[in-house]
Amino acid sequence: MFDRLRRRNLDQNAPLNEDQALLFTLAELVAKVAHNAAGVQPPFDHDSGWHIGPVAHRLMSATDDPGLQAELTTALGGRPEDI
Numbered sequence: 001m002f003d004r005l006r007r008r009n010l011d012q013n014a015p016l017n018e019d020q021a022l023l024f025t026l027a028e029l030v031a032k033v034a035h036n037a038a039g040v041q042p043p044f045d046h047d048s049g050w051h052i053g054p055v056a057h058r059l060m061s062a063t064d065d066p067g068l069q070a071e072l073t074t075a076l077g078g079r080p081e082d083i
Contacts, residue, residue, distance in 0.1 A: 002031040002044070019068075022059040029055060 009016065009024040016024060029052045032044035053076060060072040060079065073079055 002028055002035060005031055019059065019063045019065070022055060022062060026052065026055045026059060 005024055005028045009021065009028065029048050032048035033052070036043045036046070036048070056072050056076055060069055060076070063069060
């Protein structure tokens with residue numbers, strides 16, 4: 001899954017907008033953590049999970065999609081200024 005996400009994220013023939021790029025980066029990080037949790041070799045960077053929160057906060061601040069903002073706010077336990 002990570003490879004498919006990364007290829008799409010880097011596809012110069014169909015560049016992503018800022019929101020999409022952040023969403024794909026977030027998905028890549030989650031895929032890395034899932035891969036590592038499954039014990040599949042070789043593992044991704046051990047600190048991949050630590051980047052999920054900051055990227056999700058950046059996406060929450062950058063997007064104009066109120067539904068995505070609400071979902072990220074719930075998942076993260078609040079907006080950055082409230083934490």
